[in-house]
Amino acid sequence: MRSKLTFKAVTFFFFFTPFLLMAKGEAPKTDKKSEIKAYIQHHLQDSYDFSLFSYTTAKGEHKYIGAALPVILWDEGLKVFASSKFHHGETLAEVDGNYYKLYHSKIYKTDAEGTINYDDHNHPTNAKPLDFSITKSVAMIMITALLMFFLFKGLGSSYGDNKGVATGAGRFFEPIVLYIRDDIAIPNIGEKKYMRYMPFLLTVFFFIWFLNIFGLTPLGVNVTGNIAVTFALALLTFLITNLTGTKDYWKHIFDPLGDSMPWYGKVPLYIILIPIEVLGIFIKPFSLLIRLYANMQAGHIVLMSLIGLMFLFKSWLGSPLSFGLAFAISLIEILVALLQAYIFTMLSALYFGFASEEHEHHDEAHAH
């Protein structure tokens, strides 16, 4: 009973904190609509410091509560400095005689005055140094990686200590590991070869799931809604698929009709078929990266917009309504967090299954 209460309290804390942040973030005089929009935009993007919340003092001064993260730039030499030097974009950072400006969440090299030059499309033309900063997303990836490592290492070693029975927190994840093995890997890849792909499938599933869930906490780090992250994950799926591809996999791409037709019949068809098949190699992982990115991004936008609506309505009817909606969407987002991790893993397993298909499988397909 007690633990149930604690659980509820924690849930409510997590649930309310974004609203509090929102309330603190508002500035009294600016247009609320555009401010909320800017806030959402800002939230969706990566940032150079781990800010928890910010507020404006009575004097109109912005106060930020959070931690600075290291900025690592490659600009004719390695430049490392704390992101607090930018003062959240309010000042220039001066390192070894070079000036850098944080403008729209990106670092540009500027002169001492911090002038930004624009092209016709209103895009800055200033030089962008190569940026390997430990941003908020990178920090979150590191935290998740550490958490996963200790969690699953604990699970792994608990078997030996306990005669094959899992103990500790990892125990909760054992059925999920088994589910991925029995319902994702084995049906798609096959009994013979699934072991080779299991480490990737398990890691990618828990990695995406954990980061999705972290994205729903008040920390609000939108890591999996970041195109670079989903691109990196999909790229690994792409590489593993094509590097472990069997002869049959490549034959299926470059000679999909096989012996069912004489060569002079195949040539005109192949002019169309082969480019489609080759394109398919790239479209499959591309769909993975866009799906995960778009789902997480959209979820965050919808949720933040609904929270923002509360401050726009300011009425006894509208605000509770959007509160209820935001609550419902939060619950759905928890489901989506799991679902997207599942879909990414499932489809990766499916592609690995194509890549590792064997000849007898091929014959079977022809027999139908």
Add this chain to the structure above:
Amino acid sequence: MEKLLEEFSLGLFFWQTILFVGLLILLKKYAWEPILSAVNEREEGIKNALSAAENAKKEMENLQADNQKLLKEARAEREAMLKEARELKNKMIDDAKGEAKQEAAKLITMAQAAIETEKKAAISDLKSQVADLSISIAEKVLGEELSSNAKQEKLVESMLDDAGLN
């Protein structure tokens, strides 16, 4: 598309790839392999235990069937033995009876024969004695009786009467 490209951060991609691949390698070595092998081992163990239990059950059933069979055989054997014994007993009794009867019959016939011969011997002995006695009596009587005619005739008559009686 342009927005996506603009959003793409090379630094984040770099860190994500490095960290993820590192995590993958570490987890593979320290987590996934031990977990999967332990789970597989456990499943094998369960499978083996189940099949062992199944085998034990079968063996038990076989044993029970054997026992039943043995019991049945023993019972049948006992039955047969009892039957045989009963038959033997009856036969022995019958045999003994028959033999006894034969013996008795034999004894009886022998006794009868002996009695017959004894009787014959006794009769012939008696006859000879009676003859001797008769002769001696006759001599004496004759000696006395034949002294007179009347007496002789009377004697003959009486002797004839006797002879007729005999």
